Amino acid sequence: MHSVRAEPDPAPERAEPGEHVCVLGTGLIGGSVLRAAAAAGWSVSGWNRTPVDHPDVSTDVAAVLARAVAVDALVVLAVPMTALEEVLRDVAEHAPGCALTDVVSVQAPVDAAVARAGLAARFVGGHPMAGTSASGWEASEGTLFRGAAWVVAADDGLDTAVWARVARLALACGAHVVPAAAAEHDAAVARISHLPHLLAAVLARVGADGGALALGLGAGSFRDGTRVADTRPELTRAMLEANVPALRDALDDALGRLGAARGALGSTGSVAATITDGHVARGLFTDHIRVDITGVDLTDLAALRAAGRAGGVLRAL
């Protein structure tokens, strides 16, 4: 495996003959997977608890999973964490041998639920880093994942044939694949997604406690810093509460740094260290360059994880 500087993401990868994806839960994310895969030439089917306006999506989970077995589909778990156990029971009953992945978000609790359902052997976790504040089938669209990162868990012991199929699905959706250990994924999203939601909530409250005067003076920095607090609170809660240990670590880091800033304000009155360092760190984000992972060898998952850790992505397989 070696890396070269990455180009913009190529067009979504076309399906090979016979590729079939079966999406369980066709809300914003699942519906978008189904639409994107269909547009790339995959044969598709889906189940949803409530009817949706698509000929290949049914509310009959047994029938949907029987068809998944018949066509050797890749089954995608795309329900909220709260509905996962029930759907896993259906899979265990009707399609226990199918290749299985998920697009739920945090990996650790999904891994645990899949293991409890006896489905770990053919499961490879996934997480497309895309979404909007909207939700439901009506909000789904086939272009949602274009240019987005799609983490595919690369822990030792997984079924490499399933890994390749999940990666091909991500590429079909126009995303690039980021290989990572499940725990590394959860730690990373705590820092760059879950902590921002917590800080936005607290900032919104501290601003609002300044009353109508403060609210009327709020401009760019306050608007940007609080924007994600617009998200429906039950969605934010579900996301954050599925990742408590990693979020706790990220919050402890933030609290340590804010405490240091508070100490400096109280003693020297300077915020130089905090502000200068934050500016440097922001530059690392805006200047971040993704490198292409090429010559992938799925028998060496440790090397694949190391490449992902170093900022590598797959745009073809």
Added chain:
Amino acid sequence: MHSVRAEPDPAPERAEPGEHVCVLGTGLIGGSVLRAAAAAGWSVSGWNRTPVDHPDVSTDVAAVLARAVAVDALVVLAVPMTALEEVLRDVAEHAPGCALTDVVSVQAPVDAAVARAGLAARFVGGHPMAGTSASGWEASEGTLFRGAAWVVAADDGLDTAVWARVARLALACGAHVVPAAAAEHDAAVARISHLPHLLAAVLARVGADGGALALGLGAGSFRDGTRVADTRPELTRAMLEANVPALRDALDDALGRLGAARGALGSTGSVAATITDGHVARGLFTDHIRVDITGVDLTDLAALRAAGRAGGVLRAL
């Protein structure tokens, strides 16, 4: 004074005959004031340390201030806090009787410096809530303040004739006027501007400490939450370090709330209180309605401050 629901800001108010503004420091903010006032029909002049390409801006401070005296100009302090003392000495020497305001940012240290220079009698502080990450005369533009809030300090004992002139300048620039006590202004901007800069810096660092994997997964929430860390650190520092007591209070509020969230994560694993409350607070910001203050009576500044505290703004005088 009574209030009705505010309409969108009207067009910038046209000058009355003989209105003249003299801007000391024609960078982004000062240059924009000069351009906006000129466009509204004010006669304008300016001083800048380095030459700028405008026929009425000079590097000769004595000549500029002599002209300001001759035309009874409203003098605007528009230099960074670090250059303020020197410019105030020039004003005290050449134009001690002129009406005086500022667009520096935080009020308390400006008030103190003005008092030390013996210029308090005809000074009324101001703060337009607008800016970009750019700086300097070349970045200035006459439309920068359109629709923005422009705080005009309304503490007891000020010269109400100067207050009216400062308010007219703000209206000429297309802004709406927010009357507030200097200390209330400083407390409010600590919450909605200075704290966001501190949180953005810390979030950027906690994210970057997640390494290339985390940086590559950063999307909307991280991008928005760290955006203001792009600002040149010396500008952010100067702004925050001029407002240490109020920023300390705002940061203590934030630390208390983040500490409570940390406690909940460690015990119940729930972030319900923080997230739900933050969502409500964000709604107070996005739904905030400015009300028009009408029938202004400048002999009752306490009532004017109370109206500003309640979310009132002036769009005409």
